[in-house]
Amino acid sequence: GNGSGSSGKVLGKVVAIGLSHNTASVDVREKLSVPEPEWNDAAAALVRESDSILEAAVLSTCNRFEVYLCCDDIFRGTLEATAFLSKRSGVPLSQLRAVLFVLPEDEAVWHLLRVSAGLDSLVVGEGQILSQVRRCFEVSTSDGGSARKILSRLLNVAVSAGRRVRSETDIAKGAVSISSAAVELAALKAPPVLNLQLRDTRVAII
Structure with missing residues (x-):
């Protein structure tokens, strides 16, 4: 790969490649999943094994797998990254x-x-994804990371935007996780459906 090295091509174009709960089954998401301690290894391999990818950052959670790339040729970089992920x-x-x-x-x-901002989450507004994006920024810009000028700036802006959305809007009010949403729904449905308060019902978690 050429990294950001002697070719003189320091800047490139950003591309995001990935899948989420919206596009792929749990089985496929699990196969692509990368544990956080391996994010930088995967990103470094992407840069090393590509002729087009200059920077890379991995964001892998239980609901999504995404790589953010800075390429001097988006089409070629996308082909190389897709082949890498398949392998x-x-x-x-x-x-x-x-x-x-x-x-x-x-x-x-x-x-x-x-x-x-939590707008792409299973439960809109959930807060965990902001922490995960922050970790992506911290990990990918650390000594072993492969985010340079472009991706470090992009991830930093994303963290700031996520904070602002939560502090300046009502998106984080109410249920902000799948479990709390389930409890709210059960509390809402129990009285009319079962003629019982939630505290008096038996609940099976599947």
Whole structure:
């Protein structure tokens, strides 16, 4: 790969590649999942094994897997990254392409801002994803990270935007996790459906 090295190509174009609860089954998400201690290794391998990828950052959670790339050629970088992910996960390329999203430039930026704000989450407004984006920023800009000028700036802005959304809007009011949403729904439904208060009902968690 050429990294950000001697070719003189320091800046590039951003692309986001990934899948989420919206696009892929749990089985596929688990195969692509990368534990946090391995985020930088995966990102470094992407840069090292590519001729087009200059920077990389991995964001992997239970509900999503995303890589943010800075490429000097988005088309080529996307092909190289997709092949890398297929090889690493064992998911055939044809199957992977069917569930991956590829978002170039402004679309990639907008997507990350939506993710950080909690707008792309299973429960809109949940707070955990902001912490995960913050960790992505911290990890990918650390000594072993592969985020440089472009991606470090993008991730930093995303964290700031996520904080502002939560402090300046009502998005985080009410249920902000799947479990709390389930409890709120049960409390709402129990009296009319069962003629009981939630505290008097038996609940099975599946």
